[in-house]
Every structure is written in structure tokens, then in C-alpha cells.
Amino acid sequence: MSEPASLTSSAGEAPRGLWDDAWDELKRRPIFWISAGLILVFILMAAFPQLFTRVDPRWADLSLSMEPPSSEHWFGTDRQGRDVYARTVYGARASIVVGLTATVLTTVLGGLLGMIAAYRGGWVDILISRGGEILLGLPFVLGAIIILSTFAGAQSDAGPATIMMLVIATLTALSWPMVARIARSAVYAVKSADYVNAARVLGAGPMRILFRHLLPNALAPIVVYGSLLIATFVSAEATLSFLGVGLRPPVISWGVAISESGDFIRQAFYLTLFPTIFLCATVLAFVLLGDAVRDALDPKLR
């Protein structure tokens, strides 16, 4: 963990820094553009589903129950006679919102706590590090099931926003220690470097030292980890929703759709197929993006 950090510290201050190099590297890779394009489509789908379909995903017509795909209903209709294409398009929102928000929260929280742990040392460090270890000792899926059934059970009539917030909070609570560990080791490596001491002697406060001098060192490894984290979170959200403890109706989600359609997999395979394709394409796009970002930012691979 310490090697990339010490390398970035010398590159970060140069006129052509790590980030310029990384961007040049990214620009030249077709995989980056393909994944970015895919992600852009899914983000558009999440923000403006009306662009992709005019059908109301909640409109149910029981006389159309379980119709196979046709020109009228491209992906067919589900048991309640709802349009599967519309539901699949609207399902993007849950995945994208949960994946992106949980990633931002995890990296910000973990990064801050890790940097504070390394900078302050002493009992603050012990508290944050041990607290993180306790959470990391908890198996991820098991921990998520326990947390979600603890807090979600209390609000069985919760609205879509509340349910989503709970899932995001759960993913964040279980994942920040990994980011904190990365940030801590990156900051620890340069904490007593001469330039940090010089800044302190010149009268810089702890805030300035943390954000102007230490953060740039921790940023690259955190960004690399975070970019790979999005795919994990999208997949985790679908898994938890599939298990019935994550998102649940009225939220429209691919995980819920795959779970619900499982009972009809023999009669209506398309019910499972289309949400699955969309889910896997989203995860694939974020995996590709994460790979590209890692390759561009990790100086070891240059």
C-alpha cells in the first residue's frame, strides 16, 4: 500500500501530475470510452426513464398477464400485466442511485476516518482501526442481512426513499473500513515527510495539512478502490433485494424483478432474462471503468 503513495507524492507536485498522466492514459483506451458510454446510458436511464419509454411501469392490465415479448411489449409483460421493458428501464434508478451514493459515502467517510486515524495517531487511531476491524470481521452478506432486518423491519410501511437510504447506509457501514485502511496507510507513509513538517513549521493548521498536503497522497489509491467498489455495490444491492432484505416493492429494482420472476422461470424465461441482462451490463460497465482507472492510476503497471 505504501509504494503507490510514495510514488504519487513526488508526481503530485510536478507540473504534469499523476492525474494528467492518468487522463492521457485513459483517453487512449477504447475500453474506457465504451464503459463510459454504457454508464452514461444507464445514468440517463436512471435520471430520465421517460426518454426510453412512455409506458407507466406501474400500470397493470391483468388481461395482458404474462404475454411473451411482442412489438407492443418488447420484453413482454409480467404476471400483473405490467410492461417488462418499462419496469426494466425504471429499475436502473435503484441500482445507479444505490451504487453511486454508497460509493461516494463510503470513500468520503472511510477516507476521512483513515486520514484522521493516521494523522492523530494514539487512541483515535486505535479506536478507528479496531472499530474497522470489528466491522470487517463481520461477513458482508450476513452483516447486511442482520443490519437490514434490524432497521428495515421496524418500518414495514417505508417509502421508496427510506428503503433506499437504509440499503445505502448498510453498504456504507460495512465497507468504509477497507477505504479507511487504504487512506490510513497512504497518509501514514508521508505523515512525517519533510514537506509536511515544513508546512507545520510555517503555521499550517491540521485542516490545511490534512486536506492540502496529506489528502493528495491518499486520493489515488482511494479513487482506484472506489471505482472498483461501484460494481460491487450494484451487485450487492441486487443480491440483497433478491434475498428480500434489500429494496422491496414499491421500489422498482432489477434484484426484486429477478427474485419475483424466479417462480415462473419455466413458463416465462424472458421475465428473468431482461432484468438480468441490464443488471449484468451495468456491473460490467463499472468493472471495465474501474479496471481502466486502476491501470491508469497505478504507477506500478506503467
Next chain:
Amino acid sequence: MGRYALRRLLQAVPVVVGTTLLIYWMMWALPGDPFAGRCGERACPQDYIEAMNAQFMLDQPLLVQYSAYMANLVQFDFGVTYNMVPVSTLIAQALPVTLRLALIALAVEAVVGIVAGVIAGLRRNGYFDTLVFVSTLVALSVPIFVIARFAQWGLGVNLGWISPTVSNEATWAELLVPGAVIATTTTAVLARLARTTIAENLRADYVRTAIAKGLPRSRVIGVHVLRNSLIPLITLLGLDLGSLMVGAVVTEGIFNINGLGGLVYNHILRLDSTVVVPVATLFVLIYIFANLVVDLFYGVLDPRIRYE
């Protein structure tokens, strides 16, 4: 080495206590009355509630409950469930199944992941390398539950090659496909890691030296490169042993396997902390133990590493 192992074990104590306390607290905080629906369609009689309170200390503060519980656990007394079934019996039934499943998954990961990664790393940018790259991408993008569902539907229902659900005996043969399903993600990660590590080590100075002094290629790769590349791979495999028990929650549920994952999941839904806490403790212990074994194994693979 003994002192190092002891120190690591001692360091693990606060983590185990913290994790179990956290689980205990959350199970305790689970909304819902543990007596609800326990006595048929009527409220439980007062003396039943009193007897249950005496047995499980449900009316005591959390910390009192927890310390009494842990005191028993340390003496390998796992207690009984609310239905008075000894938890040790449940664990004894479920543990062999999950262990078999984990071993199958571990074997698939180790064999497929390392072989594919090593060959890809040795022949970078070749046909096989591209194949490995594409298949790892697919394996990483498809969530486990989707793979499990499709394996169950495709191999089980459609083709009839396997039984869609696993019987109570859960034989090795029945667990083969579920084990392979669990293994997919880590196999892909392992293959990628093996590929980069091999490629990195091929450029190392000692490899150039070994080639320069005229060693045959098989010896250079088999002894010099492979042995040095194994360390990160063993780390990953060891850490995965802990999480194999976890991926099991999803896969065991889909294939209806009566392992630890299914056991703990069912009892979370039933608000029965008497099962969840010991099984979760077991998970944490396995995880920490796997970490320790991995760290001790480094010394075997790399004599430069000393523990003190």
C-alpha cells in the same frame, strides 16, 4: 513463530468480542416480540414467559445477557434455541455440509483460477490470455445469485443433468455445481491476480539471472517464478475461506442446501439470536484463523520472511 501466532491470537480477542457484541446487540434490537406466535393463536401464558425469561434472560439488560452467553460459549456450551434444540446439534448438522461446499469451491478456485492465470501470464496477449480476460470479465459482472439461478434452471430443470435442489444428505456429487457457482467470483479474481503476478515476476532480476546461468525454462518457471508468485495467491485463497461461508447464504438458499449459511439466514428471519450469534461467532473465528494461517504460511513459501 509460536510467539507470533500467540500474539496474533491475543490481538484477535478484542475483535471477536466486538464483532459478537455488535451482532448480539443488533439481534437484540431486532424489532418484534420473540414470544409472538410461539403459543399458537393466543398470547403466551405468564408462566411460560417467566420460564423462557429464566432460561434466556430475555428480561435482563443486554450486557448481562451477553456476558453470561459468552461465558457459556467459551466453555463450548452453545446453548439451546427457543425451541429447546441444542445449537451444537444444529451446527453439527450444518457444518459438514458447508465445509464440503467450501472445499469444493476452494478446489475449483485454486485449480481453475491459478492454472488459467498462470498460463495467461506466461503467454501474455496470446489467444488464451484474451479468453481468460473475457471470461473473468463475465464472471465478475454476473452476480452469484444470477449464476446460481441460471445453473439451477439450465443444468437442473432444462437439461436435467443435476437435481435442481440438493437433498438432505448433500453428497459431494450434489454439491459440485453449487460449489462451482460459489467459486466463480474468486476464480476470476485469482486468475487475474495470477496473471499480473506471473507477468511481473517474469521481468524480475532473479529470473534473468536464472535464465542467464543456463537453467532450463521449466525450472525457471516451475521453481523461481511460480514459487514467488504463490504468496499473493495463497493470501487471496486463505481470505476467501472466510467469505466462502458467506457466499453460501445466497447459494445455499437457492439450491436449498442445509448448511451454515441457510441456518443463520433462516434464524435471522425468525428473530432467533440463539442460533445467529454462535454461528456468526464461528464465522468470525474462521475468518481470523484463516488470516493467521495465511500469515504463517508466508514463512514456508518465502524464507526471507521472519516472524519476530
